Each structure stands twice: as structure tokens, then as C-alpha cells.
Amino acid sequence: MLLNRLAIAQIDGATGETDTYYNLLRKCIRISINLLTRGITKDDIICLCTSNHFNSCVPIISGLFLGVKVAPLDPSLSLDDTTYILNQIRPRIIFVSTDVIEMIEEALEDVGVECEIVVFGFCYGFTEIEEFLEPVKNEAKFKPLPVTDVKETAIILFSSGTAGPSKGICLSHQALMIQFINTISYWNLGQKIYFSNCTKERSETGLMTAINFATYQWMPAVALLCCSILTATARIICKTFDSEVVWKLIDKYEFYKPGKPERVEGKSLKMLVTSGTALRKTDMLELRKLLPRCFITNAYIQNEASGLLTMFDVAKPVDIRDQYEEPTSCGKLIPGVTCKIIDPVTGKILGVNKAGELRYKADFIMNGYHKLDSSVALDSDGWIKTGDVGLYDEKHRFYVLDNLRDIFKWKCWHIVPSVLENVLKEHPAIKEAVVVGIPHVDENIGELAMGIVSLNKHMRRRVTEKDIENYANANLTKRQQLRGGLKIVRQIPLRPTGKPNREELIKLVFSEES
Secondary structure, eight states: OOTTTTSEEEEETTTOOEEEHHHHHHHHHHHHHHHHHTTOOTTSEEEEEOOOSTTTTHHHHHHHHHTOEEEEEOTTSOHHHHHHHHHHHOOSEEEEEGGGHHHHHHHHHHHTOOOEEEEESOOTTSEEHHHHTSOOTTGGGOOOOOOSOTTSEEEEEEOOSTTSSOOEEEEEHHHHHHHHHHHHHHTTOOOOOOOTTSOHHHHHHOSOEEEEOOOTTSHHHHHHHHHHHHHTOEEEEOSSOOHHHHHHHHHHOOOTTTOOOTTOOOTTOOEEEEOSSOOOHHHHHHHHHHOTTSEEEEEEEEGGGTEEEEEOOTTOHHHHHHHHHOTTOOBEEOTTEEEEEEOTTTOOBOOTTOOEEEEEEETTOOSEETTSOGGGGBOTTSOEEEEEEEEEOTTOOEEEEEEGGGOEEETTEEEOHHHHHHHHHTSTTEEEEEEEEEEOSSTTTBEEEEEEEEEOTTOTTTOOHHHHHHHHHHTSOGGGOOTTOEEEOSOOOBOTTSOBOHHHHHHHHHHHHO
16 A cells, blocks of 8 residues: 555545545544553454544554454444344444444444444544544554464354344455455455655556445455555445446446436446346346457356355456356366365265255365354364355356256255246346245145246336236246236335345245235
8 A cells, every 4th residue: 555655546436536645644543542542452342333534444444454353334234133233242342324323323232342443434422433543653664464364254244144143254365365366366356556756647547447236244355455455456446236327337337127328338347246146147138239359258266265255357358258158157176176066965976967955165264263163064074064055067167047946846956046037037027036935735745836926117017916826937947837826016026235124025925915
């Protein structure tokens, strides 16, 4: 940050305001010194709960400077989830945005922990971030504290809670640094640059610009922050996702369904990486039409692996070819990862093009779960169980199909919801689709597939539940039929990750029926 001090570190997506690495570094140093004066040590945990803005990354960097564990939370978490997490980590200090102060106060009171609340902005009775950012004596002489053990935990990221209560995934300095190097290569963030002998013009523009909408509870946001620092890349900071704004930002700083606004070309976008869930083939093909000069690819990311597990390498022509041949693949294994696909019932290792649970070993796995037994994440041979159903083909391209816990059984057949959902989404009236298993009265039958969909605007009176059910069954195999019927809902409830909240959805459907 000091060597690249003249480079732009952050750009406000709404106003165009910029923040240099020198200014960002100065803020991080001042907060670090303030944390030290408050007696914060490596045995403590600092926390933040805020949307994205210029100062939201500062506590994370300051924590890394001091070797203090940082636990970022997403502001969209419910009170119950927040209380549960704060009870686990019991932070000494938490940095929050004004919109979540009331929730954080209530959660801390329920937990019974004394914790200083620092507010991004103004709120009477609370410490404001500006107090931490005032000039500090001897700040020019500040040096980060040395990390004596690179395997110590640096960051705690909490899981989304899709498979039970959120777990604090403890990631070490060493694991993160290895994965940051991998990410820089695979995300094509370029080489580290120094501006000591460069012109001011180049110093202000840098080499490239990146954009990310996730908050720091999610691994891609943390990875992009640290990789941008290592490569002097500028990040565009956006509080929320707006498709039209994104297109304009892409054009200014040389999605599929909303379409591309007029007079916007998107030529400056060189790479688009998706993660969390694989896009449908039709979505990928439409994106290619909209962005013909852009390399669009899926990546498979696991917090337990400190980031990437699979991705195509944009620097390898063979990977570019393979991605274009198989647009739904999430890439090939990155260096340091060994993977196997197993039958979750028998434990038998499966071969090429056979779907089963994806398990792996890696050089950069987590230290464990914070205050929880992490052995539940491993099988008897020490492989991490992802809980995801996947397969690989003869060219070692990987595909992640669904979450293991979402798969259900009808008679002797396993039903993979994502396969049925992709068929439903092909219907022009459907906006979102989820398939769940409904228990049959006869246990030997298992569960019946039920489709739950939301509709595109102005389509509610043009199509019936029976129309969509008939359409889906006509395009599904006999064993995949929607035997549990189909329901139309106004909106699919989502988790903070953007994935459907299936439990809430089932409650919603059956409460409407009753």
C-alpha cells in the first residue's frame, strides 16, 4: 500500500469519488493504533457489520496489521442469526453502520457481552468512526506487528446457515496468502506494480478496475480486497446491486434478464466470474452475446478451502476452449487441491461423469470451526465433505449440480432439484423456480417433487399453475415428474447468499394452503 500509495484504491460507484492507497493506508494505521490503545490483543476478536463503503474494509486491514482475528458479518442477517454468531465470537469491539445499531445492541444485550460499538456515520451516544480516524502521534513510524505463526487464524468467516446453524470458519494467514496468489493468477488481476518512478497520470489510473457487491462476510469480497492491494487494483464500491448501474459503471471505468441499456456497450469488461451456484447454459450463452469480448466463467469457492477450489485459467488457451465447450462447468482443480467424488450412501469412489458428493484435500484448508467440533466436516480418511453433489468429465472439468441436503428420493431414484429447476426456468413466464420434496404417506414411495415458482412481471394472469406443471412434465423424464404439483408464489425468499431459503418457502406454501 505504501509503495503504490499514488494509485487509486477505491472508487465510489454512486458518486465517482476516489480514495488512494495512501489515504486508505493512513486510515488503517490510525485505527490500528486506536485498537492498540484500547488494549486489543491477538487473543481478542474484532467484528464489523456493515454494507459496503470506503471505510468498511478498514477494520479488516487493521486487524491483519495487528494479527487480531476479524469476523465480518452481513447486515442482512436476522436478529437470531446475529445473536447466535456474536455469542460464539464475543468480540471486544464491533464496527457497524447506522441501520443495524438497534439490532446489534439487542443481540449484544441478549449475549451479555461488553463490547464497544463504533458507528460508520453519526448516532448519538456511540463512538463514531471519525474519532478513530483523527491524526495520531507517531503514525508515520507505525509498523504492522509480525505474525509469529503463519498458521494462526487471521479471519473468521461464517457460513450461510443453509446446512444448520452458522459455523465460524477459521482461516490462517498462510492459507489465505496461498489462495490470494492463486486468485490473482486465475482472476487475471495482473502483476504487482510500483509507482515510485511512474507519472502521475498512470498513478491515478492504475492498470485495471474490479467490482464486487458482496459484503466481507463472503470469501470473494475478502479475496478481492486483499488481491487488489497486492496488485494495486482499484475496486469500485457499491452498496447494493443494480443491473443498470453496473452496465454504466462498466462503460465508465474502462445482466442478462434486465438487458443492456441503450448507448452502453460494456467493452471494458474483460472477465466476469460467477460463484455460489452454476449458471444455466442458456444464461451463459445470453451473457456471451451481450459481452462478446469478455471471458465469462464459473468458479467453485469454499470458505473451508480459503477460496477457490476449481476455475478455468484465463491464461491457458486450453482452459478458454474448455470453458466455451462446457459453459456450465465450474473449471478445473487449482494447484494444491485433490478431489474425489463418492457415493454418499455406500462411500464408493465414483469415476468419470458419475455424480456424487464432492470431497477434497488441500494445502490451504481451514484451521477448524470456531468453538465447534470441526471433525464433522471430515470423513474417516480426512477428506473435507462439501455437502455438494458434483461430477467431473473426461477432461477433468468439474460441475457442481446441487447441495446434497436438497436432494431427495422418489422410490429408488435420487431427484436432483437443480435439474428440474433449470427446466422450469426455461418457461418464459417464470422468474425464479425452486423444487422441493414433499413426503408421501407411504414411506416406501419417498418424496414427491413439487415446483414452486415466481413469475415475471405481468405474467400472473396469463399462465396457470397447471399450465406450468404440464410444461415441466412434458420436458422431464418419467422419474423426474412434478408429482407433488406446482405452486405460484409472489416472491421466493432468499438467504443473504442469494440462494433460496427452502425451509421458509415450504412454510410459506403450506401456510397459504391452510
